[in-house]
Amino acid sequence: MRILVLSDTHIPERALKIPDEIITFLKRGVDLIVHAGDLTGESVLNTLKSFGKVVVVRGNMDYLPLPKQETFEVGNIKFGVYHGHGIYPRGDRKQLTEIAFEMGVDVLITGHTHSPDVYEGDVLILNPGSATGAWGGGGGSGIPSFMVLNVEGREITVDLYEIRDKLSLKRFKFEL
Secondary structure: OEEEEEOOOOOOOOOOOOOHHHHHHHHHOOOEEEEOOOOOOHHHHHHHHOOOOEEEOOOOOOOOOOOOEEEEEEOOEEEEEEOOOOOOOOOOHHHHHHHHHHHOOOEEEEOOOOOEEEEEOOOEEEEEOOOOOOOEOOEOOOOOEEEEEEEEOOEEEEEEEEEOOOEEEEEEEEEO
8 A cells, every 4th residue: 555645735725736746646646645734724635635545633733624634554564644733842752652552552653843764663753844845833744745655564664755856666565
């Protein structure tokens, strides 16, 4: 299964649109789209839904009627999605791991920091960063980024893309 993961688009307040590079991936086809919150505009949700099934949670800047957290399963792997606001310092891996345990998940997809992060501890924590590179209250990389997950059995390949002058890729593989 191929999953496109993004977060913190902040459209239209801090960015104009989903980057073309992400739209290209969506047009190629994915099995699931996951947005970890702070879409801010309903147009973002509608655009994503036009490409397929979407799992989305509410971020601290969202005023859409979205759930605070969601879970889904791919094969024998249980995923959780949680924006990450209320975690101080932002992106604290220990607190995120505790939330993952509370949710009963193997993988936690989170956002809020606007900087990508891949962490394998007691659970796998994935933060795609800000899809638009929008500024965040706690900083952030300022570089648009997103992830594509390929899940086969209990193996997950995480492709972390950053949109610079060209698309850069960092690949991680995990056996859960």
